[in-house]
Amino acid sequence: MTTKSRTRFSLALDILNHGGLLIVALIFLFPFFWMVSNAIRSNAEVMAVPVRILPHVFEWDNFAKAWTQLPFGRFFFNSMFVASSVTVITVIVSCLSGYAFARLKFPGRDALLMAYLGTLMVPAIMLIIPLFLIVNSLGMVNTFQGVILPVAFGTFGAFLMRQFFLSIPMELEEAARIDGASRLRILVSIIVPLSMPAIGLLSLFTFIAQWNNFLWPLIVMTGSDNATLPVGLTYFQTQQGTQWNFIMAGAALSMLPGVFLAILLQKLIYNSIALNAGMGGR
Amino acid sequence: MTAINDVTEVTGSQKRSRWGSRLDRREGRTAFFFLLPGLIGMVLFLVVPIIASVVLSFTNWKLLGTPQFVGISNYVRLFTADPQFWPVLRNTLFFTAEYLVLNIVISLGLAVWISSLKMGQRWFRVVFFLPTFTPGIAVAIVWMLIFAPGGFFDFIMRSLSVAMPSMLTDQTLAMQAIIIVSLWAGVGYNTVLFNAALDMVPQSYLEAARIDGANAWQRFWKIRLPLISPTLFFGTVMTAITSLQVFDQIYVMTRGGPGNATATLGYAIYQRGFQNFQMGYASTIAWVMFAMIMALTAVQFWLQRKWVHYDN
DSSP states (O other): OHHHHHHHHHHHHHHHHHHHHHHHHHHHTHHHHHHHHHHTSOHHHHTOSSOOSSOSSOOTTHHHHHHHHSOHHHHHHHHHHHHHHHHHHHHHHHHHHHHHHHHOOOTTHHHHHHHHHHHTTSOGGGGHHHHHHHHHHTTOTTSHHHHHGGGSOOSHHHHHHHHHHHTSOTHHHHHHHHTTOOHHHHIIIIIHHHTHHHHHHHHHHHHHHHHHOOHHHHHHOOSGGGOOHHHHHHHTSSSSSOOHHHHHHHHHHHHHHHHHHHHHTHHHHHHHHHHHHHHTTO | OHHHHHHHHHHHHSOOOHHHHHHHHHHHHHHHHHHHHHHHHHIIIIIHHHHHHHHHTTBOOBSBSOOOBOTTHHHHIIIIIOTTHHHHHHHHHHHHHHHHHHHHHHHHHHHHHHHTOSSOHHHHHHHHHGGGGSOHHHHHHHHHHHHSTTSHHHHHHHHTTOOOOOGGGSTTHHHHHHHHHHHHHHHHHHHHHHHHHHHTSOHHHHHHHHHTTOOHHHHIIIIIHHHHHHHHHHHHHHHHHHHTTOOHHHHHHTTTOSTTTTOOHHHHHHHHHHTSOOHHHHHHHHHHHHHHHHHHHHHHHHHHHHHOOOOO
16 A cells, blocks of 8 residues: 555655756746747737737737848848858868868877867957958948858867868778779768768757857848848838737747757757757866 | 867877978878868968957047047046946946846756656757747847837736836846847756756666755755866856846847947947947957956956866
8 A cells, every 4th residue: 555655645746846947947938938929919909908818809810920021031131141151162171171180191280189179269350340341341241251251160170070080990991092092082072971960060050059059140230121021120120110919920930940859859959959068177 | 178189199190201291291292281261261361350359349440530549548538538438337237147047047946857857858949949940139129019118018017917017128137138139048058058057967866865864945056066077167157258248138128228228248249339330449448348258257267166067
């Protein structure tokens, strides 16, 4: 009897434990709900007193209006173009440099690798003033290349790819070298296909970081046509008669890719963070 | 670290015959072309800017006109004459201290709670991680609506009969609003990080302690916490570095106000550099920020000897 009541007691505790965290998680998710709930109501109702949790009338076409009228559709494509371009350049440059560090012998290699790692310590916000002056002197203010190029050469990717390439057995490329394949050929047709987990990880984190980036495009994109989504979202803040419902729709649109990727790639994200946890301080 | 040493050993032990050196030269040339794109980018967008930033901080360049070398007078003015600098520094330290402590406590709490569950662990991890992957600007805009006068937050407070001024326009509460938003956006990463570390604690250690009569509370403080302390340290250092640079939320929600109650170093760099176009003076503030990041990191590395436990 006692064991039976004990298991029943621990089952009740378990349900309470799960239920408790479920409530915390639902409260945590509230801002997402509030964003969507305000995106699909009329603007008058956003500021109405008393506060309504759900809209009186569901105006789902607010998303279409925000996409075409404001124009969040255009900002969305600008963001997509900037984040994708940075990702592609970063992956190509990182694979090339990573391969040189992992497989090729040249004088000063270790010192150069240390220099690459050292630049990781410099916080991004410190460099925005000289970077802006460089972009300005190259005549690239308010251009896509001005937003893309200065952030596409981060040194972390080279280090990440080097670490991954070192784990690939040397024998796999030695056969190809005896057959006379060039190093570039080996990298493209042997090493890169084997490195898809690392390339995927680098792409994911580069894309998200640039999709979410605000300060740099804010400074470089001085014209409203070229604005990325986060910069575009701030344009409608100070104008009279703020269209809160459309801004919420735009905010929801800007969150969509990140939310989608976080759910879809949760295993990859967990494993990569777990790798950090395993290495933390060791 | 070990990987780098291994490579050095391999390189050093190889015999450099004549044939080998010709091969080395060819390999060196290949390496040069492989590294070239990255090197050009790094020099142009990292090395030159770092040097330019130091030089700029000793000039009075205002974007238009010719820069003049003014020695250390920017630094002198910053510390002695600028009436806004000390409040900005105080705001930054206040934000960092409160945000850092709350972030670590909340994310550790959530991580422990999640790891105690028998099912659904990965879904709870995803929920708390979601804001980490969304634009900080969008997050700040949604919270601005929540904190707006007469908005949802005021509605809740009125329902609970708590009389309080509107968060974003109050001198002391505005910073608290910024911290709440930052926590919502930022606890997810550390939650997953600490949860992953807790998952790595060997079950046999906890089992052994249980047999020896240790209760859940003792097992946490005496076994799990010491074992994950290196990860806890890593999370604390990284969070401190990012929180000293806080900018997005402040730009959207308060623009440093009311008054300059929420103006931080990151916001001051933007304001001086891109609203007043004082490129030299803004670079000076950037170097003060860098010095603070280095100092805080050094302090944490010094303190880690007292609380971080390494097994080997």
